[in-house]
Amino acid sequence: MAYDKFTTLTSPAVPLPIENIDTDQIIPARFLKAVERKGFGDNLFRDWRYDKSNQPIVDFPLNKAKYSGKILVGGKNFGSGSSREHAAWAIYDYGFRVVVSSFFADIFQGNALNNGILPVVVSPEFLEKIFAAIEADNNSQFEVDLQNQKFTICATGESADFTINPYKKHCLTHGLDDIDYLVNMKEEIAAFEAK
Amino acid sequence: MNAKTLFDKIWDAHVVKEVEGGPSVLYIDRHLIHEVTSPVAFLGLETRGLTVLRPEKTIATPDHNVPTIDQHLSIKDELSRHQVEMLKNNCAKYGIVHHGLGSDGHGVVHIIGPEMGITQPGMTIVCGDSHTSTHGAFGAIAFGIGTSEVEMVLASQCIMQPKPKKMLISVNGKLNKGVTAKDIALYVIAQISTSGGTGHFVEFAGTAIESLSMEGRMTLCNMSIECGARGGMIAPDQTTFDYVKGRQFAPKGEDWDKALAYWKTLKSDADAVFDAEYVYDAANIEPMITFGTNPGMGMGISQYVPNSDKLTGNDKLTYEKSLKYMGYTEGDKMVGKQIDYVFVGSCTNGRIEDFRAFAAFVKGKKKADNVTAWIVPGSRAVEKQIIAEGLVEILNEAGFELRQPGCSACLAMNDDKIPEGKYSVSTSNRNFEGRQGPGARTLLASPLTAAAAAVTGRITDPREFL
Numbered sequence: 001m002a003y004d005k006f007t008t009l010t011s012p013a014v015p016l017p018i019e020n021i022d023t024d025q026i027i028p029a030r031f032l033k034a035v036e037r038k039g040f041g042d043n044l045f046r047d048w049r050y051d052k053s054n055q056p057i058v059d060f061p062l063n064k065a066k067y068s069g070k071i072l073v074g075g076k077n078f079g080s081g082s083s084r085e086h087a088a089w090a091i092y093d094y095g096f097r098v099v100v101s102s103f104f105a106d107i108f109q110g111n112a113l114n115n116g117i118l119p120v121v122v123s124p125e126f127l128e129k130i131f132a133a134i135e136a137d138n139n140s141q142f143e144v145d146l147q148n149q150k151f152t153i154c155a156t157g158e159s160a161d162f163t164i165n166p167y168k169k170h171c172l173t174h175g176l177d178d179i180d181y182l183v184n185m186k187e188e189i190a191a192f193e194a195k
Numbered sequence: 196m197n198a199k200t201l202f203d204k205i206w207d208a209h210v211v212k213e214v215e216g217g218p219s220v221l222y223i224d225r226h227l228i229h230e231v232t233s234p235v236a237f238l239g240l241e242t243r244g245l246t247v248l249r250p251e252k253t254i255a256t257p258d259h260n261v262p263t264i265d266q267h268l269s270i271k272d273e274l275s276r277h278q279v280e281m282l283k284n285n286c287a288k289y290g291i292v293h294h295g296l297g298s299d300g301h302g303v304v305h306i307i308g309p310e311m312g313i314t315q316p317g318m319t320i321v322c323g324d325s326h327t328s329t330h331g332a333f334g335a336i337a338f339g340i341g342t343s344e345v346e347m348v349l350a351s352q353c354i355m356q357p358k359p360k361k362m363l364i365s366v367n368g369k370l371n372k373g374v375t376a377k378d379i380a381l382y383v384i385a386q387i388s389t390s391g392g393t394g395h396f397v398e399f400a401g402t403a404i405e406s407l408s409m410e411g412r413m414t415l416c417n418m419s420i421e422c423g424a425r426g427g428m429i430a431p432d433q434t435t436f437d438y439v440k441g442r443q444f445a446p447k448g449e450d451w452d453k454a455l456a457y458w459k460t461l462k463s464d465a466d467a468v469f470d471a472e473y474v475y476d477a478a479n480i481e482p483m484i485t486f487g488t489n490p491g492m493g494m495g496i497s498q499y500v501p502n503s504d505k506l507t508g509n510d511k512l513t514y515e516k517s518l519k520y521m522g523y524t525e526g527d528k529m530v531g532k533q534i535d536y537v538f539v540g541s542c543t544n545g546r547i548e549d550f551r552a553f554a555a556f557v558k559g560k561k562k563a564d565n566v567t568a569w570i571v572p573g574s575r576a577v578e579k580q581i582i583a584e585g586l587v588e589i590l591n592e593a594g595f596e597l598r599q600p601g602c603s604a605c606l607a608m609n610d611d612k613i614p615e616g617k618y619s620v621s622t623s624n625r626n627f628e629g630r631q632g633p634g635a636r637t638l639l640a641s642p643l644t645a646a647a648a649a650v651t652g653r654i655t656d657p658r659e660f661l
Contacts, residue, residue, distance in 0.1 A: 019513040020389060020489050024627040029606040033260065033274035035234035035281055047629050052615070075509050077390040080423060080489070081627060082606075083325040084232065085341035106359070106393055106425055107325060111341035128508075165357060167217025177343065182351035183245060185212065185220065189353055192211045192222055 003116025005175040009097060009144045010154070012069035014061055015134045021074050022081035023108060027090045029082075040086055041093030062094075066138040071098045073130050078119075079108025088115040098144050100151065102127045113168050114177060120144065120151050126160045129153060146173060198464035200361050201430050202396050205336045205461065209319045211353055218355040223252070224318040226348045227304045228291070230257040230282040231608070232323030236346035237285040247289040249352045254313060255286045256294040258303045260608040263571050263598035266297050275609065289349075302574020302600045305329040305542035309413065310576050312442025316431035316458040321348060325420045326542045326624065331428035332412035333435055334461045336396070338426040359425045360394050360470035363463075365401035368477035373658040375552070376411030377544060377622065377641035379403065380418035381483035381493040387473065389491040392424030395471060398463060399429050403477035409438040410548040417543045418624055421490040430462040482657055484529055485626050485639040487517040492626070496644065496656050500527040520628055521636050522616075529654050536619035537568040537649040538631070539642055540598075541605035544622035545573025547580050549642040554586040556646035556660065562594035563652030569611055570595050571603040593650070607632045620648040 031043040048060050056063040072091065078101035079087065088111040091099065097117060102124045104112075112119045122130070133140045133153045141154040146169065152159035164172075171177060182189075199207070212220040228236075233255070240246065247253065260275040270276035279296065286293035294300035300307060305326055308314040314330045320337040321327060323345045330337035340354065347354050366379055384391075397419050399412075407415065412429050419427025429435075436455060439445045446454040481495040494501070502525040503514045518524065539545075539553050550572065562568055570590060572578040578600055581587055587597050604611040605623035607630070613619045615634030622645050626637035638654065647655035 017509050017512070018516070019509055022489065022625075022627045024606075024625070024630050028629055028633070029259075029608045032231050032608065033272075033278055035278060036238065037235045047633055052633065075513065077393070077423070080389055081325065081625060083323060083327075083339035083341055085235075085323075085343060088341070103390060103393070105390070105423060107339055107341065110356075111343070114341060114343040165217055167214050167355075178355045179239070179243070179245075179343070179347050179350055181214075182220065182347055182353055182355065183243075185351065185353070188212055188220075189222070189248075189351060193352075 003092070003175060006097065006116060006118055006146055006172045008146065009070060010141055011071050012139050013071035013073050013100070013130065013134055013142050014067045014069060015131050016061055016072060016074045017131050019075035020077045020080055023079060023084050023087040024081055026079070026087040027084065032084060032086050037089050038093065040090035041095065044090040044094045070096055071100060071142055071144065072096045073100045073127070073134070076101060076103040076124065078104050080105040083107045085111045085115070088112045088117055092117055100127070100130060113172065116172065116175070118144065118146060118172060120162045122151060122160045122162065129158060198466040198468065200463040200467040200469065201334060201398055201428060201461055202336065202361050205317055205319065206358060214355065218357045220353050221319060221356050222353055223321050223348050225308070225313055225320045226253040227308055227320070227322035227327070228253055228255045228345065229259055229304050229324065230278040231259040232342050233285065233345055234278060234281045235342045236349055239346040240349055245350045247291065247349045250290040252352060253291045253349065254308070255282055255291050256301055256304050256307055257282050257296055259602045259606065261296055261601040262609050263569070263601045263603045263611055266599045299575055302576065303542045303545055303602055305417065306545055306573035306577065309333065309409070310442070310574060312439055312445035315439060315445065315454070316435060316461055321354060326417050328419045328426040329413050329417040329542055331416040331419065331426050332409060333439070334428055334431035334458070336426065336428065339420065359396045362392060362395040362397045362424065362471040363469040364397055364399050365474045366399070366403040366477055367401040367474070368403055370403055370406070370477050371481060373482050373643055373661050374480050375641040375643060376407050376414040378480055378483045380415050381485065381490065381639060382480045383475065384418065384422045384491050385483070385493040386475070387422050389421060389489045390423040392419065392422035395424050397424045397427040399427055404429060405432065408548060409434060410546045413546065414543055418490070421624060431458050482641060482644050484644060484654060486521060486523055486529060488520055488626055488628050490624065490626060490639060492517065493639065496529060496654070498529065500525055500529065502526060530656055532654045533565065533618070533652060534620050534638070534648050534654060535565065535567065535617040536613050537566055537645050538571070538604040538619055538621040538623060539645050540569070540571030540573060540603050541623040542573065543624045544642050545571065545577065547577050549622065550577070550581050550586055551584070553642045553646045554589045556643055556657065557593040557595065557650055558589045560593055560650040562649055565652040566649050568595050568649050569598060569604055571598045572600050574600050604631050606630060607635070620645045620654070
């Protein structure tokens, strides 16, 4: 899909210090009935954000006015469970471009990268430092530098290097996706089939 | 020559191209699609002016949001109906075989593939559903993909994937009485956690695994995603060949002989190296049940809810949040707790053997009055077999009704939702918060343990009755 190119981003972050956040929480199954890729942000974390009368649950970080920004910071094993790409669409549609955790589930990580979201893996210790920085100042800024693969806590200057597949980095930097690549491989695919 | 794992052999045979500094371009033999994760992929094709490259390699069926009663009527829920109709229309437009609601081939996508002989050893199989791992039971590389990847496969019959690491999980010895493939799965996930397999493709081996039927192997591989693994697989053997032979799309005649010769080479070499290995003793596994909100929070049914003394920080908070959601307390004994619903079905336990086990258990007994039970076959073929074998009379006599095929209460996209706060003993695969309906509390278990709960109205050790 077409998404905005990603180079660098400086933003405050929204903390979600919960582990094993599964895709059923990110977007519950009952909201998967749309046939287009839009509007999913409204239902991001639906059952944690709203009570059964659709009133915002005040304690949930996304409902706290003091938190904002394009970076979502989650506990370890973020995105486990279902392969629903709607989870990535909901996160992007809500306005996040980066998700930070100490560990991501495989399918979610792939879906994020295919939708212009950068998953940043940091050590459990560094993740705690990020949560602490937000706790100390909810406007605390973070810099995500894709070119140099560096995530920096601006307040302290501490940074962590992160890894990304060079091909995926190229895609994110240029706003390209895998289909652009694959449809240009018609002859190689036909040759493989003929083997 | 380098020693190879089963996974390596199949993967390497499907690499079209290695992208420099990137993933592999992997050729896909079979692509399964359903109504929920395909519409945006078809929309993507249209937007780009592309078409489906190999429509004969994609098979479609609606399963996630279909009703499980009155399937001959129009689907009441407008959005569900629209998705189901879009699948049908997209398939007609691109020449894809579609097993529509009510047709003989209809069913949960991971049930009908093996049933029809579409799933075969040595294949690469993908679907926009994480439980595609089910098909690994045949010695295939099968895994769930996102909708962008569904679009890739439609457009190019290929997918771009980094090669995962390899993990070997061996379970040896004889299974205890009342212990099924589902219990092995829940035991392994409880041991290595829901993230223990992340980044890996798992091969299951060992004498306890070899002793499983194809249906049991499917249950186990189905649940491999729940330990975070990309998928699970089991080397094909005589059990596999006997299951595949004679099915609708299985090779016939000379093709069969040729295929069989190849399939017999599909096993890990003796000196193949895995990135991680675990070995378990079947003797240590008892019937399992989950007590929390992820499939790793499982334990032997005779055990007590673990305490969180050793946990700190977010681990502890997450654990406490989970128990609070479930309404359980550390140290609670699971046996004897009242339950409200029983769900038998899904791609995990919706095959004929599961209903045979459930029916054999409830035969001559009565459903407890406090229990609402949904007995949902995985496919039309399973439904027909339940009827043909006379299981439906046994079920009816015990107070159970058979519904029609679909994913049903596994993910509650249709009307089969467990009400808020209610407890459901479920043979499905996930006990996440709200998975079976907003506020629903899920206890994952085998069909036997579900049957014991259904007739007693409480969490009950099925071995008491065996």
